[in-house]
Amino acid sequence: MKIVTRKKVVVISIFLSLLLCFVILLSITIGSVRVPFFHSIKIVFQSVLGLRVGGNETEQTIILSLRIPRILLSGLVGAGLSVSGATFQALLRNPLADPYILGVSSGGAVGAIIAILMGLSSPFATPLFSFAGALLTVIAVLYFGKQDGKIHPNTLLLTGVIIGSFLSALIMFFISLSQKEELRTIIFWLMGDFSFSTPQAIFIILPYILLSTFFLYLHSRQLNLILSGEENAVQLGVDVERLKRITYLFASLITAASVSACGLIGFVGLIIPHSVRLVFGTDHRLLIPSAALVGASFLIASDTLARTLLAPIELPVGVITAAFGGPFFIYLLKTRKVIKTL
Numbered sequence: 606m607k608i609v610t611r612k613k614v615v616v617i618s619i620f621l622s623l624l625l626c627f628v629i630l631l632s633i634t635i636g637s638v639r640v641p642f643f644h645s646i647k648i649v650f651q652s653v654l655g656l657r658v659g660g661n662e663t664e665q666t667i668i669l670s671l672r673i674p675r676i677l678l679s680g681l682v683g684a685g686l687s688v689s690g691a692t693f694q695a696l697l698r699n700p701l702a703d704p705y706i707l708g709v710s711s712g713g714a715v716g717a718i719i720a721i722l723m724g725l726s727s728p729f730a731t732p733l734f735s736f737a738g739a740l741l742t743v744i745a746v747l748y749f750g751k752q753d754g755k756i757h758p759n760t761l762l763l764t765g766v767i768i769g770s771f772l773s774a775l776i777m778f779f780i781s782l783s784q785k786e787e788l789r790t791i792i793f794w795l796m797g798d799f800s801f802s803t804p805q806a807i808f809i810i811l812p813y814i815l816l817s818t819f820f821l822y823l824h825s826r827q828l829n830l831i832l833s834g835e836e837n838a839v840q841l842g843v844d845v846e847r848l849k850r851i852t853y854l855f856a857s858l859i860t861a862a863s864v865s866a867c868g869l870i871g872f873v874g875l876i877i878p879h880s881v882r883l884v885f886g887t888d889h890r891l892l893i894p895s896a897a898l899v900g901a902s903f904l905i906a907s908d909t910l911a912r913t914l915l916a917p918i919e920l921p922v923g924v925i926t927a928a929f930g931g932p933f934f935i936y937l938l939k940t941r942k943v944i945k946t947l
Contacts (some may be wrong), residue, residue, distance in 0.1 A: 609888040612830060615892060621898035625680070628902045632909040637916035640664050649673070675802040678810075681899035682867055683877075685814040685859040687831070687900025689891055691881075692821055692856040694829045696849060697758045704860040704874035705811025706762065707853075708769030713741025713864035714795060715772050718779045729793075732806065739861030742768060747853065756849040760793040796921035797870035799908050806866050813862035817855040818897060824848060825889035830862050832887065863877040870923050872930025873904055879937060892935055 634645040648668045689704040697706070704710070716738025720731045746768055750761035774796075781792055793800075821828075827848050830838040834844050863870075877900040878892065885891050907925040914920060 609779070609886065616893050618883060618894050618898065621895060621902075625898050625902045625905075628905050629676055629680065629906040630790035632911045633672055635909055635913055636667065636672060637913065638663075638667055640667060642688070650822050663689065663813055666866045668918065674804050674807060675799045675908065675912075676905055678802040678807050678866060679904045681807065681814055682870065683801075683873055683896035683900040683902070683904025685810075685863045685900075686874040686878040686904075687816070687872065687881075687896040688818050688821060688893055689856040689863075691878035691896045692828070692852050693874075694878055695832055695889065696852045696856070698761065698832065698877070699840050701873075701875070702762075702862070705769075705869065705871070706859065707746050708742050708772060709739050709746075709765075709860045709862050710869050711769045711772035711776065712745075713739035713861060714776055714869060715779070715845060716741075717794055717865075717868070718776060719790055720780060720784075721787055721794070722783060727782070729805070729809075732809065733873030737863055739857075739860070740863055742772065743854070743857040743861065747850075756853070758849075761853070763858050774931050793921055794868040795923075797868045797923035798921055799867050802867075802913075810862040814859050814942070817859045817862075818893065821852060821891045824851060825893055828852065828889040829887075833921045855901050868923075870926055873900055874932070876883045876930045876934055876937075877903060879934075 610814045630646060632651075633649060634640060634642045640648075644664070646670055648665060664676070670921055686704050690702070690740045690743070693702040693704060693706060694700060696702075700705075713735040717735035719732050719738070720734035725731065725734070747756075747763065749917070750756065750764035752760050780788065780791060830841055830843050831845065831848060838845050838848075860874075878896050881892055881895045881899055885895050904926070907929070908922045909926045910921040911920040914925075
């Protein structure tokens, strides 16, 4: 494990934050409706500083009401999924673990589909039902995944896969019952969609993702120790069972909040943690903040490409992340770097 100092964490975090700012500014200026680069930046800074915003009303609406909420939400979800993926890979000691591996996504999907089929058109209904479904799945996996009152990674993983498979079958059943109009909404939601991003959605999931990430970061040293084996961690004073419960619950909470906001987006929580480990090492004191910042930049860039590649037609962002993530992960598998990073 590479030696990580506080200075190194700060320096790398600042560099990745600047990269994230660049991606955000670039994304603001790109879209099916062209707004000049410096004019877009001017509108944003005037709005932030509380000054009178220049430009016509159409440009203001496009930048401030459409692109900014979408960029902020995609960045927040990208950061959350990346941190959650890194945590699950450490908790389960499985290089193929991702935020959806324990069935949380399937639970969220079932809740969202129920809301869609019930015709609940409120902007809060689908996310609320999705979040409730994801949380119920988290509780079920934790309850059935215990053995003798303890959490065993393999048992937890198997329980999550079984419950996720059952919920996936339920999703297929609901899809077979849906009408044409409902089907398109469901498919887009299952592939990830930021087209209905609102400031309200950002404020709803922000506390869950930020606070959970903060608590996971506080336990980064213990996550480092558990990678070397549970017996070693216990000998070094780590309450392993408590650590498992905390990391599982907070990582699942991040996943539930992310799924409720935009649907299912694959590969972000799988490839970003591995990419960051290859560059910066396996120490979670650096891995967690770096994965959050890189994940935010990656998903913002992916969503920007999704809404501009075939403009005015908009692609689900999950298509873009899969297009990048699939070949990249195959490369990692072929070079055995996935196994070596854990």
